[in-house]
Amino acid sequence: MAESGKLLNEPASDGPLLRARKAEIARALAGDGVIRAAEATLDSEQRQAQELALSHPQFIAEGKSDAQLLLSQVFSIYPVRPSEHPEILKACEGQRCYRVERYNFARNRAVIGYARLGANPILLAARVLEETQPDVPPALGELATEIARLSPEVHAALGYTPDAADALMASTKTALNRTRCERSQHLCVAPTFVVGERALWTIVDLTELKLVGIRWTQVGHSISAGWTEKTLQNEFITRNYCERSHAVERDGWRFSYMLTASDGLRIVDVSFQGQARFRDVKLVDWHVNYSGSDGFGYSDAVGCPYFSQAAVLAVEPPVLRDMGEQGFELVQGYWSDGWPMPCNYNYEQRYQFYRDGSFRPLVASLGRGCGDDGTYRPVTRIALAEPTPVARFVDAQWRALDVESWLLQGDDTVSPEGALLRIGNSASGQWMLAARGQFGDGGLGDQAYVYVTAEHPERDEGSSDLMTIGPCCNTDYRQGPERFLEPPEALTGSTPVVWYVAQLKNNDQPGSEYCWAETVVENGDFVEKVHPCPSGPLFVPYQEAGHGAR
Numbered sequence: 236m237a238e239s240g241k242l243l244n245e246p247a248s249d250g251p252l253l254r255a256r257k258a259e260i261a262r263a264l265a266g267d268g269v270i271r272a273a274e275a276t277l278d279s280e281q282r283q284a285q286e287l288a289l290s291h292p293q294f295i296a297e298g299k300s301d302a303q304l305l306l307s308q309v310f311s312i313y314p315v316r317p318s319e320h321p322e323i324l325k326a327c328e329g330q331r332c333y334r335v336e337r338y339n340f341a342r343n344r345a346v347i348g349y350a351r352l353g354a355n356p357i358l359l360a361a362r363v364l365e366e367t368q369p370d371v372p373p374a375l376g377e378l379a380t381e382i383a384r385l386s387p388e389v390h391a392a393l394g395y396t397p398d399a400a401d402a403l404m405a406s407t408k409t410a411l412n413r414t415r416c417e418r419s420q421h422l423c424v425a426p427t428f429v430v431g432e433r434a435l436w437t438i439v440d441l442t443e444l445k446l447v448g449i450r451w452t453q454v455g456h457s458i459s460a461g462w463t464e465k466t467l468q469n470e471f472i473t474r475n476y477c478e479r480s481h482a483v484e485r486d487g488w489r490f491s492y493m494l495t496a497s498d499g500l501r502i503v504d505v506s507f508q509g510q511a512r513f514r515d516v517k518l519v520d521w522h523v524n525y526s527g528s529d530g531f532g533y534s535d536a537v538g539c540p541y542f543s544q545a546a547v548l549a550v551e552p553p554v555l556r557d558m559g560e561q562g563f564e565l566v567q568g569y570w571s572d573g574w575p576m577p578c579n580y581n582y583e584q585r586y587q588f589y590r591d592g593s594f595r596p597l598v599a600s601l602g603r604g605c606g607d608d609g610t611y612r613p614v615t616r617i618a619l620a621e622p623t624p625v626a627r628f629v630d631a632q633w634r635a636l637d638v639e640s641w642l643l644q645g646d647d648t649v650s651p652e653g654a655l656l657r658i659g660n661s662a663s664g665q666w667m668l669a670a671r672g673q674f675g676d677g678g679l680g681d682q683a684y685v686y687v688t689a690e691h692p693e694r695d696e697g698s699s700d701l702m703t704i705g706p707c708c709n710t711d712y713r714q715g716p717e718r719f720l721e722p723p724e725a726l727t728g729s730t731p732v733v734w735y736v737a738q739l740k741n742n743d744q745p746g747s748e749y750c751w752a753e754t755v756v757e758n759g760d761f762v763e764k765v766h767p768c769p770s771g772p773l774f775v776p777y778q779e780a781g782h783g784a785r
Contacts (some may be wrong), residue, residue, distance in 0.1 A: 250381040267295075268304035269337070272312055273374065275289065278713050280352055281312040283768055284333035288348035293361035298747040305341040310369040312336075315349060317480050320699040323349050326359050328742070336369040336702075340442050343420060344704060345369050348472060362695060362777065366718070367702050368408060370497060370536060373443055376406030378626035380426045380477060385439035386446040392435055393428065395632070402426040402607070403578040407546045408534040410439055410706045415519050416440055416447055417530060417706075423447070425635035434605050436531060452606030454548045454577035455743050456656040469540040477539035483555070486562055488588045494549055496700050497536035498616075500567040503662040507592045507776075511620035512665075514690075514730070516596050517580065518584055519701050520649050520715065521547075522612040524708040524738075527602050532609070537569040537582055547571055547580045562589040568753060570601075573765055575752035577607040582613075585631055596735075597676075597771040611739040611750055613770065614704065614715055616697050618690055618732045619658065625687055625731050626657040633657055637727055639720035641686040644669050654732065655685055655772065656734050667733065668773040678764070678769040679749065689729035697732070705759055737770035 249257070263270045269289055277285070288294055298305050315323060315332040323332070327349075330377035345367045349359040380402040383389055390396060392582075392640040409425035410416050416423035421442035428435045436450040474495065480493040480503075488503040501520035506512055521535040537548040553567040565586040571579035581601035588594060598613045626633040627642055628650040642648055648655060653673070670681040692698055696719045705715025716734035741750035748766035755764055 236592065246748065250385050252378045252381045256378055256444065258528070260317065262306055263306060263308075268298045268306055270308035272309045274373075277312065280331060281333060283339075283352055283356065284335055284350035285309055287350040287356055288335040288337070288357050288361070291358045292346060292369070293363070294337065294346055294348060297342075297363065299452075300341070305339060307337055307339045307341075307346075310336045310338050310372050313496070316478060316496065316700075317350075317493055318498070318501055318700055320695050322692075323359060323699070326753055327351060328449045331355055331713055332359070338369050338422065340422065343368070343422070343442075343739070352363075364702065367704065368485075369702050370505055371406040371408065371422070371424055371441075373406060376424060376426070379424045379441060380405045380437040382439050382444065382446055383426045385534075386437070388446060388449055389428075389435070389437055392432065392449055392451075397428050401428055403429065403573075404533060404546065407704055408707065409436075409532060410530055410708045414556055415443070416609075416743070424476070425531070427578050433666060434578055438531060448531075450526065450529060450531055452608070454605060455607055456562040456601070463697040472552055473541040475591055476549075476552055477541070483565070485555075486590050487592070490584075492495065492553065492565060494539050494553070494567070497538040497702065498700050499537045499569070500553055500565070500586075502565070502586055505594070505620070507594075509662075512594065512617040514620050515615050515698070516615070518596075518598055518613060519697065520614040520617050520703050520705070520708045521580075521582060521600070522614065522705065522709075522714060523580075524610045524612070524710065525606040525608060526708070533605070534703045534705075534707040535580065535582075536703055537584075547582055555753070558589075559589065560590070561606060564588065575601075575603045577603055580604060581752065581765075585769075591778040593773060595674075595771055597769055598737075599767040599769040600739065600741075600750045601765050601767045602741065602748075602750050604750065607741065607743040609741045609750065610710075611741065611768065612714055612736050613739075615735045615771065616701075616716075616732065618698070619730055622728055622730050623659055623664065625726065625733075627687075628654065628657075635662075638723040638725055639686075639688045640723060641684060641720065642682060643684065643712065644683045648743045654681075658731070658774075659777075663778050664776070666775045666777060668775060670737070670770055670772060674769075674773065676769045680770075681770045681771070682738070683715055683738065683772070684716075684734075684736040686720060686734035686736075687722055687726065688716065689726055689731045690732045735772055739770055741768070 237680045268728045278351040330350045333350045335571045337346045345364040347362045405426040415421040434452050438448045440447045476494045482491045487508045490502045501517035503515040524532040537547050540548045547569040567584045570581035573579040574581045583599045600611045626635045653668045655669045656667040657663045672680045714736045750768040751766045
């Protein structure tokens, strides 16, 4: 705390990182308007991929408006992985390919390019993603931290200038109502400083390079366990689970799995007893909202430790676990290195495969998070394997969905079978059962938003790694997937995609803890007390209407 003697409300001058950033912007606008990835972070192939992308007509056009340059930046360049779009993988077979992600600050959108190197280098494809922000590179997180810690408002709130090392979640995207950060119109992040039982959020607008607000949350009492054994197995996990897939065949089930850059653990080509069930299933985002009125929080991605700016990383390999007579599950954990201290997160995925053909994509927060009034909204994408009719329960009867639509789980949307959706016809198919606290896992019910969209591989609406979709803090149906059904298109004859967004309210009250964790001393040692909030629907096969549901 070397600067703790500064007077409160003393005007803050630009720090060295902000001065360098302004000079960097000036240089870019004197050229082609593009801030390139830092030279020291790239190898020769990444440099080639970057220049190949930036020379493509789509990338050039993206950087101008009526011949005026628009500021943009290359956020990341990394090798194409098996989780990319099938057409890209086919074109890259046996070749060296890179994914280049560029963000347009003025238009608030991303452009993704796929560069194939070799004797005849070419950019295979360029996609524009509206109102989408790539994962924030670490250097911008460091810049945001400097802007926050040198701001007079932060000095006044804390009474001292915090150290940069004390900032948590500095590269994690956020929102704040009544600012340009609302609904993610600007690129905003929230370096957060924990002081006692409270956390100070500093919302920094990286488009305008300024602090736009501060907010306090309560995080409760905490004890540091001083963990030493939680060393990240980054290289092992990346090499064995992010760069290659693994096949499983067990109890009648067949599928493959791999870790993605930012969409968690993904399973593909899922079948049961030879019948195709799901094309792929993955966890796209965690939206965490700490205020219904001010609208601030985090948009967390989970994924691989390398070539990824996921907010919460996979720290152990995925494991297969036996569920006894019921079946088995595939489990993946992600947690911040300081968990369970405040403003550190712990998430878990469990794909549960039952011997009767039932399937559940379960996700859970194990706390502790950055406040005692948080609402967690995990976004799960479930792509069915083939065209099939889908119906929802309306006015006490099943009604076919002819066009893309969404629903909010409620008493009037759940059928007597306990289902939110019927996938199939009246003779056979799958129920998608609502989570209402009946699964015996401690879950209290999901109050989920459910979206049904048509899969469009040519548009890539999630068939490859998705950036964070939707802002962190909307309290209505605008959680991200709605962008794929506006305007609604016909579902008839299409392969449906189900998006499932549970709503989980945390609680730190003794005896009622939920989405919460803490460290306590028992028998002279530190012990983690975890109170998870599991969520997720259960898919149950049926052979005739009225049978098979739980």
